[in-house]
Amino acid sequence: MPPALVPLDLLPWSRHHLERVERALSLWVGDGAPAGLGDAMRYAVLDGGKRLRPLLVWAAFEAVQGMPVPPGDAPQGGAAAALRAACAVELIHAYSLVHDDMPCMDNDVLRRGKPTVHVQFGEAQALLAGDALQAFAFELLTPEDPLVPADVQARLCRQLARAAGSAGMAGGQAIDLASVGLALTEDQLRHMHRLKTGALLQASVMMGAACAHPGPVAQAALSDYGAALGLAFQVVDDILDVVADSATLGKTAGKDAASDKPTYVSLLGLDRAQAYARALLAQAQAALQASGLDDTRALAALADMVVNRSH
Amino acid sequence: MPPALVPLDLLPWSRHHLERVERALSLWVGDGAPAGLGDAMRYAVLDGGKRLRPLLVWAAFEAVQGMPVPPGDAPQGGAAAALRAACAVELIHAYSLVHDDMPCMDNDVLRRGKPTVHVQFGEAQALLAGDALQAFAFELLTPEDPLVPADVQARLCRQLARAAGSAGMAGGQAIDLASVGLALTEDQLRHMHRLKTGALLQASVMMGAACAHPGPVAQAALSDYGAALGLAFQVVDDILDVVADSATLGKTAGKDAASDKPTYVSLLGLDRAQAYARALLAQAQAALQASGLDDTRALAALADMVVNRSH
Numbered sequence: 001m002p003p004a005l006v007p008l009d010l011l012p013w014s015r016h017h018l019e020r021v022e023r024a025l026s027l028w029v030g031d032g033a034p035a036g037l038g039d040a041m042r043y044a045v046l047d048g049g050k051r052l053r054p055l056l057v058w059a060a061f062e063a064v065q066g067m068p069v070p071p072g073d074a075p076q077g078g079a080a081a082a083l084r085a086a087c088a089v090e091l092i093h094a095y096s097l098v099h100d101d102m103p104c105m106d107n108d109v110l111r112r113g114k115p116t117v118h119v120q121f122g123e124a125q126a127l128l129a130g131d132a133l134q135a136f137a138f139e140l141l142t143p144e145d146p147l148v149p150a151d152v153q154a155r156l157c158r159q160l161a162r163a164a165g166s167a168g169m170a171g172g173q174a175i176d177l178a179s180v181g182l183a184l185t186e187d188q189l190r191h192m193h194r195l196k197t198g199a200l201l202q203a204s205v206m207m208g209a210a211c212a213h214p215g216p217v218a219q220a221a222l223s224d225y226g227a228a229l230g231l232a233f234q235v236v237d238d239i240l241d242v243v244a245d246s247a248t249l250g251k252t253a254g255k256d257a258a259s260d261k262p263t264y265v266s267l268l269g270l271d272r273a274q275a276y277a278r279a280l281l282a283q284a285q286a287a288l289q290a291s292g293l294d295d296t297r298a299l300a301a302l303a304d305m306v307v308n309r310s311h
Numbered sequence: 312m313p314p315a316l317v318p319l320d321l322l323p324w325s326r327h328h329l330e331r332v333e334r335a336l337s338l339w340v341g342d343g344a345p346a347g348l349g350d351a352m353r354y355a356v357l358d359g360g361k362r363l364r365p366l367l368v369w370a371a372f373e374a375v376q377g378m379p380v381p382p383g384d385a386p387q388g389g390a391a392a393a394l395r396a397a398c399a400v401e402l403i404h405a406y407s408l409v410h411d412d413m414p415c416m417d418n419d420v421l422r423r424g425k426p427t428v429h430v431q432f433g434e435a436q437a438l439l440a441g442d443a444l445q446a447f448a449f450e451l452l453t454p455e456d457p458l459v460p461a462d463v464q465a466r467l468c469r470q471l472a473r474a475a476g477s478a479g480m481a482g483g484q485a486i487d488l489a490s491v492g493l494a495l496t497e498d499q500l501r502h503m504h505r506l507k508t509g510a511l512l513q514a515s516v517m518m519g520a521a522c523a524h525p526g527p528v529a530q531a532a533l534s535d536y537g538a539a540l541g542l543a544f545q546v547v548d549d550i551l552d553v554v555a556d557s558a559t560l561g562k563t564a565g566k567d568a569a570s571d572k573p574t575y576v577s578l579l580g581l582d583r584a585q586a587y588a589r590a591l592l593a594q595a596q597a598a599l600q601a602s603g604l605d606d607t608r609a610l611a612a613l614a615d616m617v618v619n620r621s622h
């Protein structure tokens with residue numbers, strides 16, 4: 001039984017960890033790229049987004065390491081790897097949004113309250129910026145830097161590549177494409193979302209943990225936590241698409257229904273979708289209890305935030 | 312001075328090495344992907360292409376290792392890594408063609424004599440297939456397999472990510488986009504091509520070498536070889552775009568002039584472009600001489616093939 005801890009205040013914890021991520025992304029993204037491409041890459045990544053995935057990396061890393069990462073620009077040891085992992089998962093997320101917004105996919109013109117990348121820079125540049133961001137994620141994970149051991153580099157690349165690829169995010173998007181107008185079962189919808197959004201969220205947790213070498217019990221529990229949180233994220237996304245307005249969301253609301261996409265709300269109705277989100281939150285919290293880790297407050301608070309967010 | 316060796320017959324050498332690559336790609340690509348996406352990925356990769364990049368991986372690996380890889384499906388030691396590297400560079404090449412052919416880029420409908428991926432599967436599926444192929448390249452490089460040591464996995468990912476990203480292939484494509492209709496200097500054209508095609512060709516050489524742990528002299532010489540060969544490849548591409556027909560090329564000939572793209576032929580004229588290709592071939596061969604490696608015949612024959620090919 002872990003000792004009783006005072007509740008964690010997520011806001012200062014997040015601010016502290018995100019400052020370092022924002023600084024690193026700002027320093028790294030687009031560096032060495034031709035001007036136009038670099039601008040599009042930076043536009044896609046900087047100055048926006050909830051940064052949920054980097055926060056999951058930090059929270060899992062700290063939970064497994066058993067102590068908080070002190071402030072400062074040059075993290076040492078596992079924290080140097082965790083910073084790179086936090087940036088890398090965000091790069092994959094950002095690239096997927098750039099490609100997803102393109103006319104041949106969702107054809108969206110508004111993202112985080114700004115014109116989407118292809119609107120701002122043209123389709124060709126958006127395509128290349130997405131491609132380059134994906135490559136850069138793997139470049140960030142493999143520095144010529146003895147602070148990040150080779151076995152950690154290889155493991156992080158493996159986890160990220162699987163989560164991003166055809167059995168993860170890209171696969172989920174392909175199923176999504178093929179599902180427009182179809183009546184999916186709940187199992188089929190869950191499978192699609194486990195791939196499309198769940199895989200990268202779960203990988204964020206597992207990559208953060210991998211930077212601190214978890215034991216098998218903690219690893220299995222964090223995997224369960226990540227799976228429940230990943231699915232909860234999508235259920236809540238579907239709910240918000242119905243109940244929130246575009247200004248709050250920073251993107252076009254009501255899109256799913258308009259495009260005849262199957263969602264948890266269309267499948268279960270609003271009440272049961274909300275109950276399902278709460279059940280997944282309880283699963284995530286139970287997994288943390290079973291992890292044997294002393295301090296999982298940040299992970300718990302992030303799960304709570306995912307389910308109770310308003311955008 | 313290396314001992315005199317009988318000249319290498321490139322055809323049986325290539326056949327032997329490509330059989331293994333084709334089998335591996337056929338086994339691996341699209342495995343576990345949703346049906347439509349997997350089909351598009353396999354269509355993009357299998358049954359086509361010269362496979363120059365995988366051949367460069369094998370040739371560099373054998374040159375550094377100092378002995379040929381015996382036939383068989385389950386290569387051991389460094390050869391297990393080299394097989395994965397050979398497939399990974401081809402996946403990156405294949406994904407770049409899929410995206411490059413899309414309407415917002417080159418809008419090409421014919422590739423290797425077949426309809427391009429977006430013509431066959433639709434634009435959205437083509438976009439996702441390209442994205443998934445890039446991720447899969449990094450997945451292939453990071454197996455949970457003790458045959459490929461973690462430091463080799465990390466180094467291969469690093470080399471491939473750099474070559475594919477904004478300071479490599481994607482960066483070169485962005486410069487290419489921005490250069491249509493402009494009068495580039497020879498330096499600017501060279502810089503564009505070093506990134507756009509040269510980086511991945513050079514990385515193929517260096518990744519093959521990395522699987523066999525080269526010394527610093529060989530490493531520097533192979534880097535020079537890869538740089539010269541990479542540039543030669545593009546100069547010859549520009550020449551073939553002018554002198555060959557579409558049937559021979561398997562893609563639309565005369566496209567560069569039609570789209571007002573700067574090329575070595577438009578910049579130097581045909582005769583000087585041909586002389587430049589021969590000079591680059593001589594540079595590549597000189598680098599092999601300086602490598603201190605005993606048997607670089609396959610690398611020499613590949614450089615010769617690149618410059619003297621008809622398609």
